[in-house]
Amino acid sequence: MTAGSDAPGVQAQRTLMIKEAVMAYSGQLKRRFENEGRRRLKLLQRCVQDAEARVVAAAAARVDPVTFLNDWVWLYEPRNPGRGLPAVLPLTLRPRQVDFIRYLQELRRNRRNGLVEKSRDEGMTWIVIGYYVWAWLHEAGFSGGLGSRKLDLVDKSGDLDTLFEKARFIIRKLPAFLKPQGFSEKLHSKEALLINPTNNANIKGEGGDNIGRGGRSSMYFVDEHAKVPRADTVHAALSQNTDVIVYGSTPHGRANLFARIAHNLIPGDPWDKFTFHWRNNPDKNYSLAVPALTGKGLEQVSPWYLFEKSKSVDQALFEQEVDISYDAETKNQIILGAWVQAALKLRLQATAPATAGLDVGDTGPDATVYSSRSGPVVTRIQELLSAEAPQDAHELATRDRxxxxxxxxNGVGASIAATVDRRTDRTYEVRGVFNGGTPSKTVYEDSQTPADLRFANFATECWWRLRLRFQKTWERAEQGLDHPDDECISLADLPAGDALNALVAQLSQATYSRVGTSDKLTVNKKGEGGKSPNHAEALIYAYAPPPPGPPTPKPRPAAAQLGPGSFD
Structure with a gap:
């Protein structure tokens, strides 16, 4: 078979082999769960019949949370019947899940904060809840905090998707000899609260802006943290609440606190990070040899991964939630993370003239950012102290020629720029960019509509121009399209460090939407919960076009050219 000679036939054969492998593995999982269920039934029967066996089992569960979860914790998965698996199944910890429990123990032992980035359906939440129940049973005075972006995700009666219903489910399935003496769900289980009457331990929950405001905690876990609104405010409250914060989530872009922590973009010591990737899951990472699409030989693939991907209607969301991609496209993202990564790798030739941009923030002394570029090459991105910004910006602009x-x-930087403008020794023009001004009449290649009819203001046009540069850079680097240098952008000359990390994160946080009856595009530069992107905006100003001038009047037709019915 020659390459591509029977591609549809090969693809059909691959698809069938992959589906059969997934179905066969589901059968193995079912048998494994059945065997584990029988083992647990025998363990329970011994404990019911033999007091000494109960003492031994209780002691083993008390000493080690791994033993407790492996012997006594059950899960509920409503999707399983459609997969040929039981809806209620015993938790059998995989090696990476055991590592996760040890990770939680180490965080508490060392009083450290932790971040857990995960592929979806890796069991993180069930394991955290199981660990909390273990501590609630065996540690006098333990207080475990649970949070999510809204209270209905923390606790809603009868909804096993919520954190507290998971905890109640685990407790209900425990044998009587492991439950606290005198425990009554009616008396000791309230909304977002579980009390152990024998040792004063508790598990409590909060949602949204109230996370961290309910008193001190031994540790605090926030589920799907990347989607928590106003996460910086919540984090400030939690920092006063507990010595051990654990944020767990699948990624949701880079414009949030979770992503900044994951990439060490916040002040202080790096957080201890744990990664739950599907490739570490033996129930998903098994391989299969299938015919190569080239028609030559075989290749090893992951049946589970390809099967799940084939069912996904949103490939970007699949990459985000399964491949732990912070750069997968989010809804209405102006500059995609993959485009920024391409600009970090693509080296271009610097050309004259050089241009600088300055963005002055009003949120702190280190928020002022200077950027410069020589044609398509970004040559500098640097934070300045606002008090010294006029002198430092002038010196950098002079040095960068x-x-x-x-x-x-119109921003807070007007006074600083005015100081720079008054310098008699400057060799460059100082120009203000009016973000709220009317866009130009330029027709960009991705639309037939002029900019002034397409964008709500000049700022949106500037962001869109930068978007087109990054998009062409990616198309050139990844797809081999022949875009000229001066239509692309390169970040490859910037030194590694905090400034570059901040720029990369901020470039992908801005989103766009349509507003008003005119349905024009406008930019939301903060994205979903992000901070003001000072680094990205400095780059926006470095690439901003001249402000649009007054419209050029159409030439008056000569009298001889006027036809019948024409008028002035």
Missing amino acids: VTLFQYDR
Whole structure:
């Protein structure tokens, strides 16, 4: 068979082999769960019949949470019947899940904060809840906090998708000799609260902005943290609440606190990070040899992964939630993370003239950012102290030999730029960019609509121009399209460090939406819960076009050219 000679036939054969492998493995899982269920039934029967066996089993469960979860914790998965598996099944910890429990123990032992990035359906939440129940049973005075972006996800009666119903389910399935003496769900289980009457331990929950405001905790876990609104405010409250914070989530872009912590973009010591990737899951990472699409030989693939991907209607969401991608496309993202990564790798030739951009923030002394570029090459991104910004910005602009220095003329940086503008020794033009101004009449290649009819303001046009540069950079680097240098952008000359990390994160946080009856595009530069992107906006100003001038009047037709019915 020659390459591509029977591609549809090969693809059909691969698809059938993959589906059969997934179904066969589901059968193995079912048998494994059945065997584990029988083992647990025998263990329970011994404990019911033999007091000494009960003492031994209780002691083993008390000493080690891994033993407790492996012997006594049951899960509920409503999707399983459709997969040929039981809805209620015993938790059998995989090696990576055992590692996770030890990780939680180490965080508490060392009083450290932890971040858990995960592929979906890796069992993180059930294991955290199981660990909490273990501590609630065996540690006097333990207080475990649970949070999510809204209270209905923390506790809603009868809803096993919520954190507290999972805890109640685990407790209900425990044999009587392991439950606290005198425990009554009616008396000791309230909304977002579980009390152990024998040792004063508790598990409590909060949602949204109230996370961390309910008193001190031994440790606090926030589920799907990347989607928590106003996460910085919540984090400030939690920092006063507990010595051990654990944030767990699948990624949700880079414009949130979870992503900043994951990439060490917050002040202080790096958090201890744990990764739950599907490739570490033996129930998913098994391989299969299938015919190669080239028609030559075989290749090893992951049946589970390809089967799940084939069912996904949103490939970007699949990459985000399964491959733990922080750069998968989010809804209405202006500059995709993959485009930024391409710009980090693509080296281009610097060309004159050089231009600088300055963004002055009002949120702290280190929020002012200077950027410069020589044609398509970004040559500098640097934070400045606001008090010293006029002098530092002038010195950098002189050193970078810029001919144009641009800033937001209506922003808080106007006074700083005015100070720079008054310098008699400057060799560059200082120009204010009016973000709220009318866009130009430019027709960009991705639309037939002029910019002034397409964008709500000049700022949105500037962001879109930068978007097109990054998109062409990716198309050139990854798809081999022949875009010229001056239509692309390169970040490859920037030194590694905090400034570059901040720029990379901020470039992908801005989103766009349509507003008003005109349905024009507008930019939300903070994205979903992000901070003001000072680094990205400095780059926006470095690439901002000249402000649109007054419209050029159409030439008046000569009298001889006027036809019948024409008028002035």
